Amino acid sequence: xxxxxxxxxxxxxxxxxxxxxxxxxxxxxxxxxxxxxxxxxxxxxxxxxxxxxxxxxxxxxxxxxxxxxxxxxxxxxxxxxxxxxxxxxxxxxxxxxxxxxxxxxxxxxxxxxxxxxxxxxxxxxxxxxxxxxxxxxxxxxxxxxxxxxxxxxxxxxx
Numbered sequence: 001x002x003x004x005x006x007x008x009x010x011x012x013x014x015x016x017x018x019x020x021x022x023x024x025x026x027x028x029x030x031x032x033x034x035x036x037x038x039x040x041x042x043x044x045x046x047x048x049x050x051x052x053x054x055x056x057x058x059x060x061x062x063x064x065x066x067x068x069x070x071x072x073x074x075x076x077x078x079x080x081x082x083x084x085x086x087x088x089x090x091x092x093x094x095x096x097x098x099x100x101x102x103x104x105x106x107x108x109x110x111x112x113x114x115x116x117x118x119x120x121x122x123x124x125x126x127x128x129x130x131x132x133x134x135x136x137x138x139x140x141x142x143x144x145x146x147x148x149x150x151x152x153x154x155x156x157x158x
Contacts (some may be wrong), residue, residue: 082145082152089136090149099131102153110157117156125150 041052046061086094093101104107113121125146128134135141136149 081146
């Protein structure tokens, strides 16, 4: 039982829906366009940009300059004679015989290693051997620095 009233109601509902949809669409498009307007800064020079993006605060824990200065001194002192390198790097393990390393000045510990030859000792110290890390764990040592340290340790047992 379809009446003429129900058909007019249906068409009227669709028209009202389209009008409301159009109004909502216009409101949304207008509000979204308003957000697209960008404000350009007064100046785009490198200094002004750096000033605008710099952090609000900086946190310093401890005395950074003292730590940096100590690290710089350590780097310059490491390069040089074998004795300094042994004292600063190698003695940590070789001073106590840690991880079965030959102790400094102990002839019995060093004898089997010296029998293999100085070139073998140099190679093991540079590239690592068993528990011994390459370059004694200090990667910035040059080959000559490592060789000087090995030569010094061997001189202690001769």
